[in-house]
């Protein structure tokens with residue numbers, strides 16, 4: 424185990440009955456002080472994995488260590504973790520202050536210590552002014568902060584958060600994402616957050632584990648995940664991606680030569696930088712914002728395809744241009760609207776050249 428590992432998940436399997444395999448042999452280490460996200464589509468096993476860490480579920484196989492201690496048979500309330508639930512549970516009949524104090528009161532913490540710790544937690548989430556209100560006198564974001572303060576007051580080593588912002592509207596969500604990151608940096612404890620929102624995971628976390636069907640497919644930093652997804656699922660799940668079927672026809676020093684009929688019909692096989700081994704069928708992928716559009720053939724670009732604009736969708740800050748190549752491939756290009764002269768005058772029906780750089784091209788072997 425690495426020195427600063429706080430949570431070590433080892434070969435964890437969780438079955439429900441004989442037919443549901445919710446977590447399929449997951450191993451990963453989470454570091455002390457890290458903001459770690461579990462990301463994946465609905466039903467992929469995120470909550471189950473979090474509940475296993477909290478002690479609300481027992482793994483069918485495998486082991487969980489927290490701060491070096493094996494958690495087998497350690498009750499949830501004896502673990503150095505605290506969980507904030509998907510639908511934030513606060514007591515409606517108690518004031519904010521009483522809600523936050525509750526967890527300390529039930530374990531008999533002395534009154535002066537309770538007062539001091541409650542004050543400290545309320546200040547962390549900026550709720551001091553509202554301490555004497557009841558939850559129904561608060562906004563959604565404020566109620567969510569009460570739930571956070573309730574968890575923080577217990578001084579856990581790890582805070583487990585299951586979709587903590589899912590009940591909030593888009594604007595408030597974004598604001599709370601920034602607040603959560605600040606809070607985590609202030610208290611310095613490890614946060615493990617579950618989300619199915621890729622933007623949320625990318626914008627908040629130091630590292631993200633992408634899950635699908637009970638499996639962890641990739642664990643990496645947000646930039647690594649976005650720029651170097653290790654498989655088609657991750658490439659497609661994180662952000663938008665143009666994906667084409669290809670065939671490796673040769674290997675050169677640090678490069679592969681690929682034939683992808685959808686895009687190589689005009690230019691012939693393409694060479695793409697690739698460090699690992701690749702043979703047979705691969706996926707060729709390019710992010711829409713890395714695709715360029717030109718009226719004239721950009722002869723200096725080794726990857727270029729003639730295509731017709733099928734649709735242009737305007738989003739204010741950018742426009743998404745949907746194209747179809749002469750060989751029938753669908754390609755999307757995202758154009759930044761950097762001036763009021765929106766999307767460079769591109770309209771439906773235009774015949775354009777689509778191109779991109781070999782070094783921005785991804786080769787996906789699985």
Ligand SMILES: Nc1ncnc2c1ncn2[C@@H]1O[C@H](COP(=O)(O)OP(=O)(O)OP(=O)(O)O)[C@@H](O)[C@H]1O
Pocket residue numbers: 439443444445463464465466467468469470471472619
């Ligand atoms: N107590 C249970 N009994 C039987 N099956 C369960 C139980 N809890 C979860 N499952 C199943 O295990 C799988 C993983 O569920 P989990 O709640 O971990 O998904 P999730 O990734 O959190 O999804 P969501 O994003 O929808 O919250 C699902 O197929 C779910 O139906």
Ligand SMILES: [Mg+2]
Pocket residue numbers: 469470471
């Ligand atoms: Mg869930």
